[in-house]
Amino acid sequence: MGELKQVKHSSKNMISQNARRKAADQFELSPNRCKNTFLVGKNAFKDTCNKRMLIDKGTGKEFCPQCQTVEKEDQQLAKETQELQEKAKIIKLFKDFEDGSLINQKLKKATFQNYVPPSKQLTEAKEACEQYVRTFNKKVGKNIMLVGDYGTGKSHLAVAMTKELMRRGVSACFITEEKLFTKLKATYNRKSEMTEDELLTMLSKMDCLVIDDLGAEKEPDDEEELKKHKWAQKKLFEIIDSRIGRHTIYTTNHAVTALYGIYNERIFSRIFDDETEVIEMNGNNYRLRRFEKEQEIEF
Numbered sequence: 001m002g003e004l005k006q007v008k009h010s011s012k013n014m015i016s017q018n019a020r021r022k023a024a025d026q027f028e029l030s031p032n033r034c035k036n037t038f039l040v041g042k043n044a045f046k047d048t049c050n051k052r053m054l055i056d057k058g059t060g061k062e063f064c065p066q067c068q069t070v071e072k073e074d075q076q077l078a079k080e081t082q083e084l085q086e087k088a089k090i091i092k093l094f095k096d097f098e099d100g101s102l103i104n105q106k107l108k109k110a111t112f113q114n115y116v117p118p119s120k121q122l123t124e125a126k127e128a129c130e131q132y133v134r135t136f137n138k139k140v141g142k143n144i145m146l147v148g149d150y151g152t153g154k155s156h157l158a159v160a161m162t163k164e165l166m167r168r169g170v171s172a173c174f175i176t177e178e179k180l181f182t183k184l185k186a187t188y189n190r191k192s193e194m195t196e197d198e199l200l201t202m203l204s205k206m207d208c209l210v211i212d213d214l215g216a217e218k219e220p221d222d223e224e225e226l227k228k229h230k231w232a233q234k235k236l237f238e239i240i241d242s243r244i245g246r247h248t249i250y251t252t253n254h255a256v257t258a259l260y261g262i263y264n265e266r267i268f269s270r271i272f273d274d275e276t277e278v279i280e281m282n283g284n285n286y287r288l289r290r291f292e293k294e295q296e297i298e299f
Helices: 002-026 065-098 120-134 154-167 177-186 196-205 223-242 256-262 265-271 286-298
Strands: 027-033 037-040 045-048 052-056 143-148 172-176 208-212 247-252 276-281
Touching (some): 120 143, 120 276, 154 172, 154 208, 196 223, 223 265
Parallel strands (some): 143 276
Antiparallel strands (some): 027 052
């Protein structure tokens, strides 16, 4: 046992000696002392570092190892603080989702389990959405566009995907296009908890963003409406463009060709890039069919 301790001690000494030799080869002691100043204590007393500087033999530059270490620690702390702030904002967005402020009352309980498709096409759509969640990879961005008639369950499946991804630890957010623009406009208020840049950055970093009811914005019929329309298109492009390489899910009641007429070419090409899978959801009105079944049960 004593021999083992001796070997370990000897090994540590060798490592220490090698580190010193390496440092001596790379740096040399400077005659100058560090003049950096910093504040100390509650009274913010001004003090000077006054540590001996080192010279990097490779670059010839002088530096203070003490201040360099402190600077790196400060940078790391600033980075961690920023990450915590961003995480807190994402958590708030999750809370908004969970308490229903981002989704309507009818969609609150939407899951894969309670979506019962009335046709083969809608069954296949459900299976494709479940497969998307199962194979979700943060590092490989893939987009989905749920296209189809009103009431076929596109939003239901979109919410179900969002919930399941969140359950698996993925940062995901479901929001209608209309609510998205409302949230952005709210940041212009001085009392807003978040700036527009902060909200856009958060949306760009989300692992999966779900934009529901794409193309629901009405056609502009006067100068003021046209101005709002152009603003909305600009912001939508910024969001979609910032998410290249990440996962984005869309739902729309419009045909793909109709969306080309609603959005400019830049937005259309970003939505329907090589990574976008279009899932058709046409057929019977899912909500109406469910209502009819409920009525049958009552009778």
